[in-house]
Amino acid sequence: MPAARPPAPSFYSYVYEVVRAVPRGCVVNYGQVASWLGSPRAARAVGYALAARLPDDVPWQRVVNAKGEISIGGAAWRPDEQRRRLRAEGIRFNRHGAIDLRAVAFVPSATQRRRWARLGPRIHQI
DNA sequence: TCAGTGACTCCCC
DNA sequence: CGGGGAGCCACTG
Numbered sequence: 001m002p003a004a005r006p007p008a009p010s011f012y013s014y015v016y017e018v019v020r021a022v023p024r025g026c027v028v029n030y031g032q033v034a035s036w037l038g039s040p041r042a043a044r045a046v047g048y049a050l051a052a053r054l055p056d057d058v059p060w061q062r063v064v065n066a067k068g069e070i071s072i073g074g075a076a077w078r079p080d081e082q083r084r085r086l087r088a089e090g091i092r093f094n095r096h097g098a099i100d101l102r103a104v105a106f107v108p109s110a111t112q113r114r115r116w117a118r119l120g121p122r123i124h125q126i
Numbered sequence: 127t128c129a130g131t132g133a134c135t136c137c138c139c
Numbered sequence: 140c141g142g143g144g145a146g147c148c149a150c151t152g
Contacts, residue, residue, distance in 0.1 A: 072133045
């Protein structure tokens with residue numbers, strides 16, 4: 001029996017890597033993650049990556065939309081779970097249910113940005 | 127190969 | 140300020 005080979009690195013895995021770097025108490029939005037990976041228009045794909053089955057060590061709750069809102073559709077418990085997790089990390093929501101991004105937005109170091117920028121384009125070489 | 131599918135963003139009215 | 144619509148991108152069957 002051939003051993004199951006781990007999936008080739010894909011855009012999804014790069015998204016997970018970026019999200020793993022977001023510290024507790026901070027959030028980022030889908031567009032930023034896509035942009036850092038060199039695909040500024042791929043915000044939707046980032047959302048798709050987080051909607052898929054993902055590794056346990058990916059703090060998916062720290063990704064929100066560009067307005068600072070929770071952007072999960074579908075079953076009601078899912079957005080509730082994200083809000084619960086964020087609150088547990090000290091994130092505050094205003095009366096409109098949005099986060100003040102200016103206060104808690106994660107700003108990656110230039111070194112991280114450079115590293116991520118090299119990941120994205122590599123997709124097309126595999 | 128190709129159309130369908132989103133946890134997105136912008137732009138326009 | 141808000142709703143509608145089109146663009147965008149990676150993944151899937």
